[in-house]
Amino acid sequence: MALIWRYLLRPDGSFSRVANIDGALDHVTDDELARTSDADGDDQPARPCSRCGTDLLLHWHGPLMTGVWMELCPACDAHKPAAGAFIRWHRDPQRSAARLPRLFEDWEDETMHTHGWARAPRTAPPPGPQARPGLTPRGRG
Structure with missing residues (x-):
């Protein structure tokens, strides 16, 4: 099973991230995805920072089962490399959708690292069973 995130950037700078498992959403256009995402009602109310009380640019649940609130x-994160880059992107009215996945994932990694988590290295899937020469599945040969 291959999981790749599909990002959808809205004109106001908000975005959503959808799991694209085994390429199931490869044929879905951004417009179709936007209609589906908007119907989900995933708009979240503004929240203050738990550290200083300033309005957050973004709040997000960390990866499943970690219990981390990102x-x-x-005010608190501008000095951090990944968070600072994401903040600058977020404030840019000409923001590029192409940069969003890398910026988000770098920020996610940086934030999760401060909570003691690290992303597992990506590895190639294990090879499937090897067929022995001269043998075919039953009924096929």
Whole structure:
């Protein structure tokens, strides 16, 4: 099973991230994905930073089962490399959708690292069973 995130950037700078398992959403256009995503009602109310009380640019649940709540605060996080880059991107009215996946994932890695988590290295899937020469599945040969 291959999981690749599909990002959808809205004109106001908000975005959503959808799991694209085994390429199931490869044929879905961004417009179709936007209609589906908008119907989900995933708009979240503004939240203050838990560290300083400033309005957050973004708050996000960390990866499943970690229990981490990720906060992107312009006052607390601007000095961090990945968070600072994400903050600058977020404030740019000409923001590029192409940069969003890398910026988000770098920020996610940086934030999760501060909570003691690290992303597992990506490895190639194990090879499937090897067929022995001269043998075919039953009924096929």
